[in-house]
Amino acid sequence: MKTLTVLVPAYNEEESLHYLYDRIFSVLATMPTYNLELLFVNDGSKDNTLSIIKQLREQDKRVSYVNLSRNFGKETAMIAGLDYAKGDAVIILDADLQDPPELIPEMVQYWEEGYDDVYAKRRSRKGETWFKKATASLFYKTLKRMSQVPIQENTGDFRLLDRRCVEALKQLRETQRYTKGMFSWVGYKKKEILFDRDPRISGETKWNYGKLVDLAIEGVTSFTTSPLRISSLMGMGVSLFAFIYMVWIIFKTLAFGESVQGYPSLMSAILFIGGIQLIVLGIIGEYLGRVFNETKRRPLYFIDEYNEERETNVELPF
Ligand code: UDP
């Protein structure tokens, strides 16, 4: 019998967990031919999330959990979950029920047909402001143009992954993770299904614009070095312009002499070039920062506990 793992990263989700449990298992009840595992990764929640998960585990041994030592963020929580998932296929699902579990049977069906990565693409984004939609779409367009890896637009982390994909993702152990890009990067046979994303069932989104900007920069710097290339091209363009301008000034001075003038042009040139230099330094800094973080080679996360048995304390997966 094949095993399906439903992987749920959870951070302060106490209100939705019971609904989530009920909905997932009422869906999975329609698929009696599989072993099931519901794996929660508690990402350092500050509310009762962990005790609710433990309570569910008491009632139902199909529930298991990994408790991280602090809040590491969703990207890291997901890799922790993939490390501990036992399933032949892993379905990643948000704890707030924005990703309807009712899609799971369809995903599994495609998986049985031989697809390795069945991802759910949003037909609509209910409960999100037009500003968020617009910025998200702009970001995807830019990223797609800059990087060689095609990144699926309007697709979250809600997807079914075959064991092959899971093993591949487990080998990508970079500290600053942009999982959305990694799903594409590892390749394998992909299948898209469409769905309507619901507004979250309770609580608030953990994303704010600061974090989204971080994620966007993460997305760009982890998947393409083209900003560095653009900087070089920009530098060349500006120097070429400066050279032509210089020739013109020398010619003008020789031909017509020079009464002291040119404060505005001098000032704008200095400011313009100074600005460009700062931007380019910043871009180089972003990449250097990544190099700095990756070379430390720290483990991605620490486990506080795993189920009750603490089975895997012996073989921490890194
Ligand atoms: N999450 C997490 N760690 C965090 C933030 C979020 O594990 O630091 C989980 C959260 O519990 C939820 C999922 O990631 O299951 C998506 O979070 P959220 O709903 O806040 O994001 P959104 O749906 O708004 O993109």
Ligand code: MG
């Ligand atoms: Mg959500």
